[in-house]
Amino acid sequence: MSDFPHTPPKFSWTFSPEANAEIRRAAASGIYDIRGGGSKRRLPHFDDLLFLGASISRYPLEGYREKCGTDVWLGTRFAKKPIHLDIPITIAGMSFGSLSGPAKEALGRGASAAGTSTTTGDGGMTEEERGHSKTLVYQYLPSRYGMNPDDLRRADAIELVVGQGAKPGGGGMLLGQKISDRVAMMRNLPKGIDQRSACRHPDWTGPDDMEIKIHELREITDWQIPIYVKIGGARPYYDTALSVKAGADVVVLDGMQGGTAATQDVFIEHVGQPTLACIPQAVKALQDLGMHRKVQLIVSGGIRNGADVAKALALGADAVSIGTAALIALGDNDPALEAEYRKLGTTAGAYDDWHEGRDPAGITTQDPELFNRFDPILGGRRLKNYLKVMTLEAQTIARACGKNHLHNLEPEDLCALTIEAAAMAGVPIAGTNWIPGRNGY
Amino acid sequence: MQSFDLGKDGLRALNSALHALKGQTNMTAWEVINPKGAHAIAAGVDAPVDITVRGSTGYYCAGMNKQATIRIKGSAGPGVAENMMSGAVIVDGDASQYAGATGRGGLLVIKGNASSRCGISMKGIDIVVHGNIGHMSCFMAQSGNIVVLGNAGEALGDSLYEARIFVRGTVKSLGADCIEKEMRDEHLLILEDLLRRGEADAKAKPEEFRRYGSARKLYNFNIDNASAY
Numbered sequence: 287m288s289d290f291p292h293t294p295p296k297f298s299w300t301f302s303p304e305a306n307a308e309i310r311r312a313a314a315s316g317i318y319d320i321r322g323g324g325s326k327r328r329l330p331h332f333d334d335l336l337f338l339g340a341s342i343s344r345y346p347l348e349g350y351r352e353k354c355g356t357d358v359w360l361g362t363r364f365a366k367k368p369i370h371l372d373i374p375i376t377i378a379g380m381s382f383g384s385l386s387g388p389a390k391e392a393l394g395r396g397a398s399a400a401g402t403s404t405t406t407g408d409g410g411m412t413e414e415e416r417g418h419s420k421t422l423v424y425q426y427l428p429s430r431y432g433m434n435p436d437d438l439r440r441a442d443a444i445e446l447v448v449g450q451g452a453k454p455g456g457g458g459m460l461l462g463q464k465i466s467d468r469v470a471m472m473r474n475l476p477k478g479i480d481q482r483s484a485c486r487h488p489d490w491t492g493p494d495d496m497e498i499k500i501h502e503l504r505e506i507t508d509w510q511i512p513i514y515v516k517i518g519g520a521r522p523y524y525d526t527a528l529s530v531k532a533g534a535d536v537v538v539l540d541g542m543q544g545g546t547a548a549t550q551d552v553f554i555e556h557v558g559q560p561t562l563a564c565i566p567q568a569v570k571a572l573q574d575l576g577m578h579r580k581v582q583l584i585v586s587g588g589i590r591n592g593a594d595v596a597k598a599l600a601l602g603a604d605a606v607s608i609g610t611a612a613l614i615a616l617g618d619n620d621p622a623l624e625a626e627y628r629k630l631g632t633t634a635g636a637y638d639d640w641h642e643g644r645d646p647a648g649i650t651t652q653d654p655e656l657f658n659r660f661d662p663i664l665g666g667r668r669l670k671n672y673l674k675v676m677t678l679e680a681q682t683i684a685r686a687c688g689k690n691h692l693h694n695l696e697p698e699d700l701c702a703l704t705i706e707a708a709a710m711a712g713v714p715i716a717g718t719n720w721i722p723g724r725n726g727y
Numbered sequence: 728m729q730s731f732d733l734g735k736d737g738l739r740a741l742n743s744a745l746h747a748l749k750g751q752t753n754m755t756a757w758e759v760i761n762p763k764g765a766h767a768i769a770a771g772v773d774a775p776v777d778i779t780v781r782g783s784t785g786y787y788c789a790g791m792n793k794q795a796t797i798r799i800k801g802s803a804g805p806g807v808a809e810n811m812m813s814g815a816v817i818v819d820g821d822a823s824q825y826a827g828a829t830g831r832g833g834l835l836v837i838k839g840n841a842s843s844r845c846g847i848s849m850k851g852i853d854i855v856v857h858g859n860i861g862h863m864s865c866f867m868a869q870s871g872n873i874v875v876l877g878n879a880g881e882a883l884g885d886s887l888y889e890a891r892i893f894v895r896g897t898v899k900s901l902g903a904d905c906i907e908k909e910m911r912d913e914h915l916l917i918l919e920d921l922l923r924r925g926e927a928d929a930k931a932k933p934e935e936f937r938r939y940g941s942a943r944k945l946y947n948f949n950i951d952n953a954s955a956y
Contacts, residue, residue: 317948430829430848433810435771435791462947474831474850474869475888479946482886484867488847489806489825495786498766502787505742506771 298617319551320459322384322640322650323610324452324543324587329560331588332597334707335700336716346637347685354681358605360582361443361512361535364504368535369421369443371605372401373677374692375595376670378540378586378609379425379445379516381407383460383469384640386549386657387414388665392616394418395662396669397598400677405445405607407528407547408458408483410472411437418666423514428457429483431473435506442554443536444503445514446496447561448487448525451587453717454518454558459548463643466652494503497532504533514538517563519587520557530581538607539568545610547650548641561587561598563710569602578602592679597712599680600695601711615664615672617647682708734761738768745795748774755938764804768798774812792833805842808835811852817926824861827854830871836925843880846873855925865892866902874921876931884939885893892939893918895931904945910938 290675299305299510311319321383330548340346347354361368377397382390391414397404403421406412416422424441426433438444449455460469470477490499499672500513515529529537541561546554565585572578585598586607598606619627621634626646630637640650648660684692687699701716702708708715720727738747741759755776762768762782769778771792780788783801793812802820811830818826821839821841827846830852836888837845837854839925843861846854849868859877866882868890892905901907918933945952 316951430850432808433829434812434831435773435793435810438791449842476946479888480948482867484848488844488866489787489809489828493803498786502770502790504798505738505767506791507738508746 303388320461320641321551321554321638322545322547322549323554323638324545325560327555327557329543329588330443330562330704330706330710331560331671332594334562334703335711335713337593337596337600337683337687337699338701340684343696344688346688347690349685350671351681352685353541353690354685355693356681358582358588358693360584360605361514363512363535363581364509364533365374365443365512365535366508366510369403371403371421373673374599374603375400375589375673375676376402376423376605376607377404377612378544378607379405379423380609380613381409381458381460381547382412382415382472383407383409383464383652384650386648386651386660387412387468388611388657388660388662389616390659391417391418392669393612393661393667394422395666396612396615396673397421399666399670400673402673403442407470408460411441412472414662416440418662423518427483428487429473430484430488431483438503439507439510441511443512443514444507445516445538446500446534447516448496448529449516449518449520449540450467450546451519451540451542451558451561453549453553454520454542455485456549456553456557458487458546459641461548461641461643461709464641464652469652480661491529493532496528500533512536514584516540519544519559520561521562522567523571524584525660526568527575527580530572530575530577534581536582536584537568538584538586539564539571540607541565541582541585543588543692544586545613560710561585562707565601565603566710566712572602579604588607592676592681593683595676595680595685596692596695597700599692600699601697604693611672612669613649615669616649617660617668618649620623620647620710623647728756728757730758730760732760733765733768734763738765741768742770745769745772745774745776745778748772748776750774752776754821762801766804769795772797772814783820788849792816800838803837805869807837808833808852812837821858822856826856827852827873834921834924836927838926840877846871846890849873853921853924855921855927857927857930859896862899863902865890865905870891872917872921874918874925874927874936876927876930884941886937886945887941889941892919893936894939895936898937898939899940905939906942908938908940910936914938 398420403445404419405423423443462478512535514536515534517525519541541680542558585603645651648657700713757778759780764785766785772795773793775794785804786804789797803822803834805823808816809828811833813832815834817836822837822841827835829848840858845860845864851871854873865884869888875894879898882902884905915933922928
């Protein structure tokens with residue numbers, strides 16, 4: 287050993303400890319990493335936007351006296367019975383199978399108490415959810431598990447799922463651990479197998495066929511209920527425009543922070559665009575077609591609080607949808623369960639192995655011992671509280687901007703903290719009137 | 728017989744009238760004339776009625792059918808009898824892509840040929856095709872039976888679950904995890920019944936068929952099977 291000072295140990299940025307750990311894991315297991323949730327990257331997001339608030343040029347509304355509306359109509363284009371919600375925050379599609387029956391019941395209870403809708407998922411419609419959801423959106427997915435005309439007709443809207451933000455271009459996956467007798471029966475599959483859901487619909491391909499499929503669904507439901515089209519954040523301008531052309535009443539746009547029950551980590555983190563980048567593109571498509579506010583836009587993927595709601599609406603959305611946040615409100619990843627998360631080799635806040643069916647919170651499991659821990663009445667109350675708080679927060683911001691309805695928020699109420707967020711959202715960087723990409727700059 | 732002129736009165740009026748029959752059984756025979764390839768003819772019917780469509784149909788004729796017997800006196804466009812729940816659909820001519828897709832029950836009979844993806848994701852439906860079927864038929868087929876008197880195209884039964892496939896003629900290739908299986912007595916009985924109900928018993932005998940099904944090797948992921956995906 288020389289007496290000269292040594293260069294301190296230096297980790298590679300490229301071959302970081304995290305990257306190396308994943309190489310070792312893949313080499314040992316022979317399978318890619320599968321997990322739940324959405325992108326965990328630090329992405330440009332709503333946090334990078336600020337509201338300007340009222341000043342001399344605009345005056346605010348009194349917080350405890352003056353009304354600020356929150357309701358929203360969805361499906362006014364073709365449906366005889368469009369949906370009217372008290373708040374513009376809906377519950378995103380999550381399947382029975384990925385979630386337990388009591389968790390689905392809680393989503394229905396909470397959403398109904400808050401005056402909004404829930405959505406089925408890739409496992410058909412359960413009585414728990416239909417029975418407890420005043421307004422229920424029925425997803426029409428490539429797998430068609432449990433699909434039948436009676437459930438179509440007792441839904442309040444149909445959501446034709448083309449893509450999902452966590453995995454645009456990908457299908458679904460429900461691993462064998464969660465294929466219980468009931469899940470297997472609803473999906474008409476053998477118990478315990480790894481269940482794959484196709485990435486494309488089995489009986490149509492492309493936008494022209496989609497138009498004919500939407501027409502068939504309207505005929506079967508006698509043009510009564512709205513038909514949504516859900517797209518992942520891949521090419522939001524064209525996908526929104528094609529959905530409008532195909533006859534959608536509502537476009538549901540899911541960015542890459544949107545969650546999934548189980549997908550390859552490499553897919554979640556490397557395919558799709560951030561929610562913030564997707565919204566203006568979709569809004570522009572609607573505006574270019576003269577259909578903004580006529581075909582409603584619901585945005586999901588990383589909505590956590592009333593500020594996120596207000597920002598999404600200011601950028602032109604008619605409503606937002608929450609999935610991951612709703613599960614957290616129910617009790618997912620609660621630090622109170624830390625000891626149990628440790629036993630699973632993780633920690634509260636980072637637990638994402640939802641596909642393994644061992645969720646100590648009893649939400650993403652089909653194990654009766656675990657899901658019976660979960661109280662759907664209490665869960666529903668927590669979700670209702672959370673939805674009410676988000677709405678109050680969004681109203682607080684809207685009033686501060688002088689708006690008497692959340693839908694009156696507009697891009698002019700916003701500025702951005704970073705060049706990236708400014709370019710994506712199409713709003714100026716704070717302290718300037720510079721919008722990157724506009725007017726040749 | 729109730730006759731309905733689709734060219735004159737339009738699709739909405741037809742389907743509205745047929746949907747109004749739910750729970751009724753007193754108007755048992757319907758005839759649809761001038762279909763001219765319209766889409767979604769008799770989609771969503773839920774009554775034990777007999778409907779005869781005189782001519783060829785577009786996409787999704789008899790989609791999600793329950794109880795009704797629907798005869799197409801012509802050829803059918805894509806997705807005929809998609810997601811059928813019960814009842815029967817009989818196509819006198821040929822059927823385009825995705826015939827019987829995701830069907831959960833009932834009987835689909837195609838007296839001509841069926842194009843690609845016949846029986847894709849089928850979930851309990853029975854399908855009898857008097858002619859040939861195209862490529863990728865029975866992809867991810869979950870349950871039910873398909874009987875093909877002619878030949879099958881490429882990648883038959885790819886990623887198959889528990890559906891049974893019976894082919895009398897040649898199979899151009901089998902898809903991932905689909906193999907030929909032993910024909911046992913129970914299968915001959917299934918075939919005999921389906922040939923009779925599919926109006927094909929005069930054309931073929933059960934012993935002339937070969938059976939294909941899932942090898943069940945892809946039911947749970949194994950990295951050593953990665954080349955099959």
